[in-house]
Amino acid sequence: MYSRVSAAPLLYDSDYSTSNCESNSDSESNPLRENVHGVKSVELFSVVVRVVKTLNWGVTRKVGFPIAVQKYGFDQSLVGFKMFVYVYACAEMQMEVYALLREIFCYYQKAQLDLFGLLYALLDSPGDAKGSTFLVSVLIKVFASNNMLENAIDAFEQARVIGFQPGIRSCNFLLKCLAEANERDSLVTLFKEMKNYGPYPSLYTYTIMMNFYCSGIMAKVQ
Secondary structure, eight states, rough: OOOOOOOGSOTTTTTHOOOOOOOHHHHHHOTTOOOOOBSSSSOHHHHHHHHHHHHHHHHHHTTTTHHHHHHHOOOOOHHHHHHHHHHHTTOHHHHHHHEOOOOHHHHHHHHTGGGGGHHHHSSSSOOOOOHHHHHHHHHHHHHHTTTHHHHHHHHHHHHHHHOOOOOHHHHHHHHHHHTTOOOEEEEEEHHHHHHSSSOOOOHHHHHHHHHHHHHHHHHHOO
């Protein structure tokens, strides 16, 4: 449906790799308040339509979830941002999806909203199965990279119940984070679930597990 267009040059490294939830939206121009085609106040969904047509990340990243919530309310903004997420997920643009989900995650965290309900909030309407699976995989990475390992595991389990199987790379990333945090029980449980239900372990999966057990043996020897 969408042609895959890389927007990597438009993304700062912090959009993908950092766990810092500080927003720099205030220092940037906001397309919701700019004149576009002679209209002084562009509605949120007009911006969504523009993104659907162009996949223009430069437009999307300037909107800002907190700004949208302030102007349009939480429910309306979440619907709009879900549309943004699905547009980029269907185009398999991982960095863009990660940046959008991280912004929503940071808002939830600061507002002390239920992060365990975030996946259901994002998947509460019928969508493209491929896009939904992609979304789940990236959300697991968002949780894991922000050291919210319990939420990441919960997202993995919720996805399986709903019928979506996260990608092997996201599961390996979560396994690696669990190993680094020395969360042995959760690590073993996730590994067993992957073997039983998928995604089936890759060579890198077994490397993570072997390194974890070997490091434990070496620690006992020392």
